Amino acid sequence: MFAEIKGLNEECGLFAIWGHNEAAQLAYYGLHSLQHRGQEGAGIVTSDKEQLYAHKGVGLLTEAFGPGDIEGLKGNHAIGHVRYATAGGGGIENVQPLHFRSEDGGMAIAHNGNLVNYQILKGDLERKGSIFQTTTDTEVLAHLLKRQSSTKLRKQLHAALPQLIGAYAFAVMTETELIVAQDPHGLRPLSLGRLGDAYVVASETCAFDIIGATYEREVAPGEMIIFDESGMHSSRFSEAEDRALCSMEYVYFARPDSNLDEINVHTARKQLGKQLAVEAPIEADVVTGVPDSSISAAIGYAEKTGIPYELGLIKNRYVGRTFIQPSQELREQGVKMKLSAVRGVVEGKRVVMVDDSIVRGTTSKRIVRLLKEAGATEVHVRISAPPIIRPCFYGIDTSSRGELVAANLSIEEMREMMGADSLSFLSVEGLKSGIGRDESQPNCGQCLACFTDQYPTAIFNTKKELVTVGMD
Template sequence: MCGVVGLYHPNGELAPRLTYYSLFSLQHRGQESAGIASFDNHIRQKRGMGLVTEVFNDEDFELLAGRSVIGHVRYSTTGKSKLENAQPFVVKSKAGYIAVAHNGNLVNYVQLRNELENEGRVFTTNSDTEVISQLLSKFLIEKKDITHALERLNESLVGSYTLTMLFDDAVVGFRDPLGFKPLCVGRIDEGYIVCSESCAIDALGGKFIRDVKPGEAVIIRDGDIEFVKIAESERKAVCIFEYIYFARPDSIIDGVSVYRARSEMGKVLARESPADADFVSAVPDSGITAAIGYAQESGLPYFEGLIKNRYVGRTFIMPAQSLREASVRLKVNVVRENVKGKSVVLVDDSIVRGTTSRRIVQMIKEAGAKEVHMRVGSPPIIAPCYFGIDMKSREELIAANHTVEEIREIFGADSLAYLSLEGLLEAIKRAGGGRDYCLACLTSRYPVPVPGEECVC
């Protein structure tokens, strides 16, 4: 998914530290690399592989001093997991300095890159974010105007693109017209922050102002803030996986509390698929909120059947399948005293490849559980994502290749049930949301044209 930050603060020594804290709050969105770029007469940057705390130290903040700053945490979709693909990307052109941090994925990346190479532009990475950087440079040379550049950029891109950018000393945030990925704005002391999730604003003690609307840009320069409509769209396609899994539960996205949405998913799931069991447990951490909702609705007690090692990252967003498999036992351990001889309802937020779920059910059974009833707080994931989630092919998606009963047998669970699509939308509606979401991974119907796929555009 990736997490992006754009920040302005009149204290140039404090601004990069605040950006660091913001990125730390968004660490769940990407754990492969992190980077910060700042402007002080010219752009300075630091990028590195690993977690935010591993990339930056106190000396870096002195070198990165500047009032205008952007930052990024990454997990790879387009572009391999290596340092040259870490963000932000920086371009120096006739129009000035440009730095770009990108959350999303371009469907027409190859076509755009070929066109730019034919114009003589040289690329140093295989990341689609470098394409965005080069296009912005090109459009700013045409006319040194931020609004013009973003309008031209929007005309060129197909896919998902939530961006934070530096145009010299201007901090800019932009959200694509369908609003695939979240972006919001907050007030911090004498400055402002633009970021992927509201939890980053809270971490700085800031005040949430509002979400950036789909197709809208926010421009911050010299302490002044302006919202500019760049593109119109009659519909939205907010990524449903933000509410199911990716976002932190304490965030609010487009007016919807992620915690409330997941709790409602658990409640609807309990009504749709009850189980005769002794207690409800969760696959931590992302399944906890739905499990609590399931327990509340079903009247069953909630206990911890699994304990998570908080020092192991999110296995779903690890880049290699072998790493995901090896990390399961490191990630969670069974509370034997709680599960031995008991029938357990085990609630997870979603099942993608099934590797972790299969191993966890086995672990609980090996610890002496009498029965394990698996319940999933989302519908089956049956189609790949082309917009920034690491689900690249149907071959790796267990629900695209097996029936629910077959999956139950693979896991060794005593029963298995998913939340229905109607139940998912009902849960989000009960949390205050609408129905304008990208459901492609659940329906195989895509909101923008994707070669070889059905489009509902």
Template sequence: MAPGSQISPDQCHDDDDLDADHLREECGVFGIFGHPDAAAITALGLHALQHRGQEAAGIVSFDGQRFHSERRLGLVGDAFSKASTIERLPGRAAIGHTRYSTTGETILRNVQPLFAELGTGGFAVCHNGNLSNGLTLRRQLIGEGAIFQATSDTEVILHLVARSRRNRFVDRFTDALSQVEGAYAFVGMTNKKMVGARDPLGIRPLVLGDLDGCPILTSETCALDIIGARFVREIANGEVVIVGPEGIESLRPFPALRPRPCLFEYVYFSRPDSVLGGHNVYEVRKKIGATLAIESPVQADVVVPVPDSGVPAAIGFSQQSGIPYELGIIRNHYVGRTFIQPSQTGRELGVRMKHSANKAVVAGRRIVMVDDSIVRGTTSRKIVAMMREAGAAEIHFRIACPPIKFADYYGIDMPSQDKLIAARMSVQEIADYLGVDSLAFLSIDGLYRALGQPGRNNAMPQFTDHYFTGEYPTPISDHLGEASKQISLLAEAG
């Protein structure tokens, strides 16, 4: 998703938000072609992808004559639960998007899918990811007279397609893609066809499904399951697919590269019941936890997950270590950010409103807390304090990924490097800050082993892992100064 503006993530998202200490889930895309209930099916698919973005949702349909658009701020269920809304989206083709902005304001004009009338006809498009040269391209286009209506980098694609001198739409689309850098999974729709594209390294996910002969393009397999569709295959890295009445055409317009999917899809972003790269995400997370138990064992009485993202890894840790698994922290799923008051009391009570200690499990016991990651460390510190107050005899913290030390430019809403606790502190310093008896992170090789690899191939990494290593897999033109500074810091650390 998103740059295209100079607003930083820290301007857009309050540090006191309950989720500010966790990574944001990017965005989700869904499209179906040829189904009489295309909009309703798309709404259901977006429901399954709600975990990927909770700020806004939109659907564009085509009825054979006209495009219809409904875009709303808020959750999918709030936007598309009424039959009257779906009735305003007629047609046998539709695409949809659920949004979490990595930068830029959460306003209606930024809600996708975006639509424009081009010389070749109408074109609607949405995407998951981030164009790391989106701001550079935007400035160039504005300098050439382009008029932008939104601050999303998705709009850059509309302009590039419109300005291409190729004749066929698919050639104009691939011409546009050839000019962008970064990570993306695009789903678009013209008055004749549906198109999809995945970035040359396959950083962001995109899969092909089928419902009663109607092709589907979507971010995760869980969106296929909710509508009873069949998983066909993953869209390959660098592949462009064109779906029309005559069938599905696959193009490989770019030089072949080895795929490098994003590791955080396995660690955090994808829904546990999705299948990604041939791996069930839930099983991978359990293996991550088991590997963590092998690498960083501890004498304890109970394994306690930090809900909800830490649950699968905690189960794996428990099974491998033989330490009983218990719900020592209970999460309240009905607390929204608008419920928190901007007062000091509200900030202090914020974590308690979302997480409560289960004293019967915690009191007098040595506990192993397992979480998927630590970003700023602020929420983790408050949860640790809550466990102390509940009577935990010892607290050992285990993190199911390596320390996050570097910024992301591919669609993850990650704080600037100076706010990443692992970029500023050693493991022992983090442990002291959190107030735990011990702290350990999964190693980078351990994470790779959990995914069936012998370890990280440093010469040819199998996954995108720059947030741990500082090695960015693509050019990042909009952020060259920041990246070079981070890479130099990595060299000094080595």
């Protein structure tokens, strides 16, 4: 009934640095810390104030960059990107940063997010003569910029960005300036830091830690930050709307050592686990989490209930990103290659298995089976987020309601499907409480659309009609 599980995938990781004599090397390290946000391609573009230098490739960062590639990227300024394909295919032409050349000079664009009116804008631009070289939504911005009357990048962005609807954190660089911008709802995380006299911008603060940079602040919704020879300047291209930072960043996507809006991700996940224990307690002998994103929530659940936390599931970190699965039998074997149940921990025990989310349900079913095959007498599944009942249009790969098991089955039907002894989800209010964003304060809202069907922006189809959200 439901598609083979791929797991939730986020769209991209973005990194930029301005004014450091090892810009390319630092961009590489920064992207390495953001590798969890995209494994399908990686690229870096640098500037020496006279020319842009680019290198990109498919696969992991270590696959995209070989010996000598970094040395060829000259200059003190850089933007970098790791990609998971949301809009567009996975070919090399779609790997970012996108690099453009014109009589006015070069330009590179890196983008984290998803533009929901991409097809509308693309159609309008093509009718006006634009020819697209990629199938990614990011290229729309380049065409919009070149259609503005001004030749100054910041003025072009002021005119072009308000035409975009959806989630976007952009880094746009020419030979002489770098501009980063955050959509008016702040759907995607984007932080500003300092490294000596250099400025750094990244999707997550873990990228600052790896290069020794210090966190300064978040890039505000509707804000553009310009870096040039005179330093850093802030400008607004739009009034900030109600903040709608993606809740799944806290639940699943971001690294535990990152801070989003000054809230530590590990701490938030641990609080989600504690709240889950309050809402859905159960008598059991051991608590275990599904590696890696659920470990923090499992620790919180164990602390709150007093049930011992144990490593009941072990992740094999040397399994490749792809696995040839020509038969159902081998597909079933695939989960055993990635996860192993620790028999000595779960055998003869009543196990609470904490996971962060259920999308299509097939992975949860297989993990329950793994635990029972290892001798668990009971497996109680606890999910540290509410049921995902609606698709995401902002960059997560749940594009239709038909893919979502919670949109089609009751909780009891899901429990039966996965073979669990019990199944409970965190409530929406519990999620908000656990994350701890004070929504009574300005700029502290969050997007809960996949749980509530309340989307922060308009959603359009290619006919310029409003889409009925949650449609198949």
